[in-house]
Amino acid sequence: MDVTASRITARALQLQLHSQRLARLSHGRNCLCVVPPQLRLHSRPRSSLSRHSSSSSHNYALSGRPCSSISSSGSGAASSISPISSSKPSFPSPSPSRSFSSSSSSHLNAKTQSSKSLKKNSTTTATMSQNQAVQASLTKSATFLVLTINSSSPSALKTIRSVLASVSDLAKNVVLRDLNSQFSCAVGIGSDAWDALTAGTGLGRPAELHPFRQISGAKHTAVSTPGDLLFHIRADRRDICFEFERQLLAKLGDAAAVVDDTQGFRYFDARDLLGFVDGTANPVGPAVPDAVLIAGEDAACADGSYVVVQKYVHDVKAWGGLSTEAQEAIIGRTKLDNMELDDQPDGHQQAHKTLATIEDDDGNEYSILRDNMPFGSPGSGVFGTYFIGYSRRLWVIEKMLERMFVGHPPGKHDRILDFSTALTGTTFYVPPPSVLESLGSD
Structure with a gap:
């Protein structure tokens, strides 16, 4: 194996593990945490990620209910790998649920996606408030x-x-x-x-x-x-x-x-x-x-x-x-x-x-x-x-x-x-x- 390629692969895995630690910390604190672009793994062929993606496909639900995974985009490729990007966390009421984009776009785009999600969830909450x-x-x-x-x-x-x-x-x-x-x-x-x-x-x-x-x-x-x-x-x-x-x-x-x-x-x-x-x-x-x-x-x-x-x-x-x-x-x-x-x-x-x-x-x-x-x-x-x-x-x-x-x-x-x-x-x-x-x- 080429030495340079081996070092790049090792570095990519280190960055993936670090992004997962950040994700776990953010969920533990009930806060919105967007992984910086430099710590994300960008789209790569699915076959090359198969050994590692299972550890980062968890659906986090602080309320104890299962969350739906966000589908990966692109043909024949997997999107950014992190527990944040692959799930839609459910937070205890009254804190609104927050969904995170699974793309590897900029920090600003991630904020925009979160804002849209909050607006959508506030509408859902209003609809459900018809009963006690x-x-x-x-x-x-x-x-x-x-x-x-x-x-x-x-x-x-x-x-x-x-x-x-x-x-x-x-x-x-x-x-x-x-x-x-x-x-x-x-x-x-x-x-x-x-x-x-x-x-x-x-x-x-x-x-x-x-x-x-x-x-x-x-x-x-x-x-x-x-x-x-x-x-x-x-x-x-x-x-x-x-x-x-x-x-x-x-x-x-x-x-x-x-x-x-x-x-x-x-x-x-x-x-x-x-x-x-x-x-x-x-x-x-x-x-x-x-x-x-x-x-x-x-x-x-x-x-x-x-x-x-x-x-x-x-x-x-x-x-x-x-x-x-x-x-x-x-x-x-x-x-x-x-x-x-x-x-x-x-x-x-x-x-x-x-x-x-x-x-x-x-x-x-x-x-x-x-x-x-x-x-x-x-x-x-x-x-x-x-x-x-x-x-x-x-x-x-x-x-x-x-x-x-x-x-x-x-x-x-x-x-x-x-x-x-x-x-x-x-x-x-x-x-x-x-x-x-x-x-x-x-």
Whole structure:
């Protein structure tokens, strides 16, 4: 081999490795980093790069979702090789996604391409903002705040309308503390509160909205408890949730009273305090909007969602007295690797995962979106799960709870209830942001 050619090849590989290090550093800092032209490998025949390109074809996604690779341009040649140029990074909201050009053009052209991408993504964000954050990513921390309206205060309704209309402004106050905190807040309004808050506004009543209906089985009861407003506050930082709640309650003043304030946390690999993975049946990708967002069946309330919350406490001592096999039979999944077990024949005792699965006569499954979280205090002997389920169809969750508490067939209730007691039960409607904003127009 020619000595000069060998040195050039070695130098090119050094530059490639250096550009990859810069790319990794830039992604680690969530910043826009364009590799200088002198550190890029320009287009070369694909065959000569085949040994090295695999190490630089990664798709980086800080949000945990896979990113789409940008196709190489040119005939029979590969474009610039670097993790930046071969992927479209996805950054945690609210930071907009940034896409990077895969060409070996100038630094100025790279900036222009990034600017165009930011403009395109801002349009996409505006389109997706028609609904509240019911589809937000799972976070490490959450606050479930339920309140009732203070009917003795003559200004309560006016105050609450104003606060609901300004929730987005409150969110901005805390989001700026940490743009990567994955903060979101979904606001739900109860049946009676909806009538009071929307009186005279011309807003239609959601077709399925009604107070939570108590479900009484032979042994266990799904209780119905008060609740006019729900604030589902989520973030990867507990202090961000705390600060939003503090500012929110300060604005509400005596217009509303807190009836439940529960702080949840993510437990290891999304497990509950019974030791099993929770939320496996959640819809993913394109199936999520169809499962959780009201559509043409109730056009006046389209892009809204129903949400049911229940606060369960567990008898972990009694649960721990069961063998792993017995626990798995109750849940319907293996404890260690979360593998689904076979259903029991019709008429026999069914597992929790079977009773919580709702299908129509044709076998089509209706999904809901859960964001359950553990809560508790070992020192106080409290171990619980806060159930929260979003659905396009309220009847799906109600049917699920009926099968659990009454049994299917009746009398064969969900055996998880022998170790878990429901302390609360409330239903809300989560309207689109535009509806919340309109409440402050008076």
